[in-house]
Amino acid sequence: xxxxxxxTEDAIKLDLEGTTKDEVLKELIGLLKLDEKSEGMLxxxxxxxxxxxxxxxxxxxxxxxxxxxxxxxxxxAFGRKLQGVDFKAIDExxxxxxxxxxxxxxxxxxxxxxVLGKIAQFSKxxxxxxxxxxxxxxQQFLALLEEKGV
Amino acid sequence: xxxxxxxxxLEIQDLQTLRRDISTEEYAAxxxxxxxxxxxxxxxxxxxxREAQLTPRTRTAYQRVSRRHERVVAPVLHGVCYGCxxxxxxxxxxxxxxxxxxxxxxxxxxFIYYTD
Numbered sequence: 349x350x351x352x353x354x355x356t357e358d359a360i361k362l363d364l365e366g367t368t369k370d371e372v373l374k375e376l377i378g379l380l381k382l383d384e385k386s387e388g389m390l391x392x393x394x395x396x397x398x399x400x401x402x403x404x405x406x407x408x409x410x411x412x413x414x415x416x417x418x419x420x421x422x423x424x425a426f427g428r429k430l431q432g433v434d435f436k437a438i439d440e441x442x443x444x445x446x447x448x449x450x451x452x453x454x455x456x457x458x459x460x461x462x463v464l465g466k467i468a469q470f471s472k473x474x475x476x477x478x479x480x481x482x483x484x485x486x487q488q489f490l491a492l493l494e495e496k497g498v
Numbered sequence: 499x500x501x502x503x504x505x506x507x508l509e510i511q512d513l514q515t516l517r518r519d520i521s522t523e524e525y526a527a528x529x530x531x532x533x534x535x536x537x538x539x540x541x542x543x544x545x546x547x548r549e550a551q552l553t554p555r556t557r558t559a560y561q562r563v564s565r566r567h568e569r570v571v572a573p574v575l576h577g578v579c580y581g582c583x584x585x586x587x588x589x590x591x592x593x594x595x596x597x598x599x600x601x602x603x604x605x606x607x608x609f610i611y612y613t614d
Contacts, residue, residue, distance in 0.1 A: 393513075400538065
């Protein structure tokens with residue numbers, strides 16, 4: 349299982365418009381193209397998870413995630429905000445890169461936690477923040493995932 | 499539109515799943531921080547709050563199902579209940595509009611949520 353297989357170009361946005369944590373979460377959810385009700389439920393669940401502790405893991409990276417029945421398979425999205433957003437990250441620094449992960453409560457292939465772990469592992473690589481900062485097109489993001497082989 | 503009690507049941511289930519996930523070793527290994535047990539207890543309180551908002555009839559059914567199954571709401575995808583993998587009778591339809599009513603699977607008794 350490789351991360352690349354879960355991402356599609358239309359769920360990658362390199363110029364997020366939101367300037368607050370809530371706005372960014374909504375914008376990321378929007379990349380999944382769900383109906384309005386599902387978007388609302390997903391937003392509530394992501395907020396509940398954030399209330400347990402920010403998913404901002406430091407070095408400008410956050411991994412908001414949750415499970416919800418509003419999706420019937422694992423969905424991911426990536427967003428970037430070069431000016432950074434206050435996400436109450438663990439290092440208290442602004443977050444520029446956001447990996448959204450959403451999965452149904454029950455998955456036959458059980459990919460949710462492994463994908464979460466792989467994104468966390470990818471994020472810890474020394475050059476990743478700068479490589480993400482340098483991206484100019486979604487395809488480059490996909491190429492980076494392939495190159496890293498995570 | 500989503501039946502209000504189905505919305506509550508979905509939230510309860512999602513919260514319970516969150517509680518289970520964050521207590522796994524795999525989750526801890528990912529290194530995603532979780533604040534104090536106090537906040538986790540608040541999660542349990544929220545689940546209890548939402549359970550109390552169910553009508554007595556639905557709450558009884560919910561308690562009965564949760565004694566037998568870890569998950570009380572099952573998605574229905576392509577006409578199949580993903581709780582017990584039995585076909586839901588076609589008369590009950592497949593589309594998301596069916597979520598305006600609170601329905602249960604005739605085979606396993608779980609509440610069902612149409613996802614297609």
